[in-house]
Amino acid sequence: xxxxxxxxxxxxVFCSDGAVPIDNNASEREMKRVVLNRKNSLFVGQPAxxxxxxxxxxxxxxxxxxxx
Numbered sequence: 001x002x003x004x005x006x007x008x009x010x011x012x013v014f015c016s017d018g019a020v021p022i023d024n025n026a027s028e029r030e031m032k033r034v035v036l037n038r039k040n041s042l043f044v045g046q047p048a049x050x051x052x053x054x055x056x057x058x059x060x061x062x063x064x065x066x067x068x
Contacts, residue, residue, distance in 0.1 A: 034061045 004011070014020045037057035044053040 034058075037061050 014022070037060075038054065041050055041053035041057050044050045
């Protein structure tokens with residue numbers, strides 16, 4: 001009961017505005033992609049390559065997806 005009362009305003013916004021998404025899967029997927037790229041760049045061979053891989057991963061993770 002307390003949970004519902006504490007989130008009542010947000011629940012009303014969600015119920016009154018059809019544009020508000022019910023979940024945040026899109027943002028979760030984006031964050032997962034960034035974190036995996038960062039994690040994978042840790043295991044690249046030479047230390048100088050790690051820095052380059054991390055920079056390239058950061059740049060490519062900010063690109064919009066290619067049109068289908």
